[in-house]
Amino acid sequence: MATKGKDALPPSPDPQALSESTAALLRELVAHLRQNRTQLREEWARRITRAQLLTAMTEEEIFAEATSVYDNYVEALETGTFEALQAYARNLSERIIPRGVETHEVVGIVLLLRDVLARSLFGKYHGDFDKLNRILDAYEPAANRIANTVAVGFVQERERIIRQQQEAIRELSTPVLQVRERLLILPIIGVIDPQRARQLTEQLLRAIRTNRAKVVVIDITGVAAMDSNVANHLVQTVEASRLLGATVIVTGLSPEIAQTLVTIGVDLSEMATVGDLQGGIEEAERLLGYKVLPLEEITPKA
Amino acid sequence: MEVPILKQGHYLIASIQSALTDADLSQLREALIERVGRFRARGVIVDVTALDVMDSFAVRTLRDIAHMARLRGAETVIVGIQPEVAFAMVQLGLTLKGVSTALDLEEGLLFLDHQAQLRSERGTGRIDRG
Numbered sequence: 001m002a003t004k005g006k007d008a009l010p011p012s013p014d015p016q017a018l019s020e021s022t023a024a025l026l027r028e029l030v031a032h033l034r035q036n037r038t039q040l041r042e043e044w045a046r047r048i049t050r051a052q053l054l055t056a057m058t059e060e061e062i063f064a065e066a067t068s069v070y071d072n073y074v075e076a077l078e079t080g081t082f083e084a085l086q087a088y089a090r091n092l093s094e095r096i097i098p099r100g101v102e103t104h105e106v107v108g109i110v111l112l113l114r115d116v117l118a119r120s121l122f123g124k125y126h127g128d129f130d131k132l133n134r135i136l137d138a139y140e141p142a143a144n145r146i147a148n149t150v151a152v153g154f155v156q157e158r159e160r161i162i163r164q165q166q167e168a169i170r171e172l173s174t175p176v177l178q179v180r181e182r183l184l185i186l187p188i189i190g191v192i193d194p195q196r197a198r199q200l201t202e203q204l205l206r207a208i209r210t211n212r213a214k215v216v217v218i219d220i221t222g223v224a225a226m227d228s229n230v231a232n233h234l235v236q237t238v239e240a241s242r243l244l245g246a247t248v249i250v251t252g253l254s255p256e257i258a259q260t261l262v263t264i265g266v267d268l269s270e271m272a273t274v275g276d277l278q279g280g281i282e283e284a285e286r287l288l289g290y291k292v293l294p295l296e297e298i299t300p301k302a
Numbered sequence: 303m304e305v306p307i308l309k310q311g312h313y314l315i316a317s318i319q320s321a322l323t324d325a326d327l328s329q330l331r332e333a334l335i336e337r338v339g340r341f342r343a344r345g346v347i348v349d350v351t352a353l354d355v356m357d358s359f360a361v362r363t364l365r366d367i368a369h370m371a372r373l374r375g376a377e378t379v380i381v382g383i384q385p386e387v388a389f390a391m392v393q394l395g396l397t398l399k400g401v402s403t404a405l406d407l408e409e410g411l412l413f414l415d416h417q418a419q420l421r422s423e424r425g426t427g428r429i430d431r432g
Contacts, residue, residue, distance in 0.1 A: 205385030212405055236392045243388035243397070245381070245404035245413075 025138040030078040032124060033117065041070050044109075044116045051112065053105045057096070065092065066109075073113060077142050082149050089153030097158060106154045110147045117143070174200055176207040182214040183284050184246075185277070189222030197233035201240060208246045215287050216241055217280040221252030231266040238271050247287060248272065251280035305330045307337060313345040313414055314338065314376075315407070319352050327363040334367055338374045345414035346371045349407055351382030361396040368401040377417050379403065381410035 033040065045066045048054060054062050068088070076085040093106070121139065125132035169190060177185050186204055208216065218237070223230075238248040249272045253261075261268060274280040285292060303326060308315045314337055316330060334346060348364060350356070368378035379402040383391075391397065404410040 201389060202385070205388055209385055209405070212409075214405075214409075239397045240385075240388040240392040243380075243383045243391060243403050244385065245406075245409055 021134075022138045025135050026077060026080075026142065029121070029135060029139055030074055032120070033074045033077070036120060037070065037074075040116060040120055041066055044070065044113050047112050047116060048109050051108065053108045053112075054096075054101060056099045056101055065096075068092075069109070069113065073146055076146050076149075077139075080142070082145065085146060085149055086153055089150045090157055093154045093157035097154075097161060103151070103154060103158070107147070107151045110150045114143045114147060170196065170199070174203050176203055178211050178213070179217075179281065180285070180288070180290065182212060182288055183217070183281070184208065184211060184213045184215075185217045185219060185281070187219045187222065187277075191225075192223060192230045192233065194229065194233070197230065197237070201233070201237045204237060205240055205244060208241060208244045213246050215284040216246050216248045217277065217284050218248060218250050219252045219277045219280065220250065220257070221254070221277065223257070226257045226260060228264050228266055231261055231264075231268070235266070235268065235271065249274055249280045249283055251275065251277050305333075307333055309337075309341050309343070310411075312343055312418070313347060313411070314341065314343045315347045315349065317349040317352075317407075321353065321355065322360070324359050327360060331363055331367050331370070335370045335374060338371050338376045343376050344418060346376050346378040347407065347410045347414070348378065348380050349382050349410075350380060350387075351384070351406070354384060354387060356383075356387050356391055356396070358394070358396055361391065361398060365398055365401055377402065377414060379410045379413050382406050
């Protein structure tokens with residue numbers, strides 16, 4: 001198969017020679033880009049502004065970033081190694097993602113630079129079509145790879161941030177707190193996915209055992225939306241807690257959630273619900289036999 | 303392995319020490335129901351602390367014990383279900399509906415005392431001779 005493929009190709013020059021000539025062309029290209037650095041860079045920055053990209057940044061900032069991107073770009077073309085560019089792309093992403101720069105903007109500016117440089121090559125070699133062709137042959141793969149590297153770097157950085165934040169949310173969001181002897185509260189904030197629901201339940205069950213809790217108040221004021229899956233997780237948590245001998249009171253169901261649950265027909269008849277966290281804790285205290293009184297009522301004035 | 307059944311006041315306590323076969327479970331059920339009558343027990347406590355697995359037959363037998371004991375005049379409470387076991391049971395839909403549960407033996411005894419008190423207050427229980 002391999003030999004057949006080779007036979008089918010037109011006689012090609014020795015690969016060594018080819019890469020040497022590509023290297024020579026790239027060197028010429030880099031020299032051209034270095035020479036016209038100021039002018040090309042300005043043209044690029046102008047086109048970025050005109051295309052209304054990077055609107056979150058000031059013009060000076062755009063120009064400063066454009067300069068470093070340009071230099072890194074040329075360097076990547078010259079050396080053919082992308083590590084430095086990759087590191088720079090990551091660093092750039094780290095700086096601009098918090099400022100709300102979008103993926104399409106980053107990809108957009110790199111593609112603009114590619115176009116600006118290609119145009120300048122057209123300008124330089126328009127007399128020698130053959131040379132232009134060969135220069136573009138050398139330029140295009142490298143330029144595309146650079147665009148690719150920057151875009152992938154940006155997206156990777158973004159994903160890394162998202163993962164980090166998910167992790168942070170997950171760690172933050174599952175406190176089981178003891179308010180009184182034998183009374184726990186579990187405030188749930190944010191989105192409940194199956195994994196988190198499982199983690200919540202496990203933590204709660206363990207806490208019931210270690211604290212010897214009799215009543216648990218689960219407050220879902222901070223849960224924005226609920227579907228049948230989440231509702232079923234909640235029902236499961238309530239039932240599992242009951243198996244350990246603890247009564248669960250659910251508080252803070254928003255009007256929207258109440259409507260959704262009734263509309264989708266989740267059976268919550270097994271669940272004790274109270275309007276808000278305060279009511280839930282009061283109900284729990286009643287179940288536990290506590291009575292909270294103002295001091296004056298306990299020691300009436302003489 | 304036969305499960306020892308202890309009599310403590312008005313209550314019977316069955317403490318399961320190791321994994322049980324279906325035959326052992328059935329034997330436990332029969333022994334408990336028979337003894338509820340013999341000892342005029344008012345409460346039954348089944349301690350499952352030692353169990354790290356609970357299958358559908360075990361859950362059904364426990365539920366049957368509770369319902370049968372109630373028909374014979376005794377309240378049943380299952381105590382000591384491990385967190386992992388509780389989670390697995392719920393996922394399998396084995397939720398012991400209608401059966402009382404408590405954290406451990408101590409809680410179970412308190413629960414039964416409380417139930418007895420409620421019954422005597424309502425006046426529907428047996429006559430308490432003190």
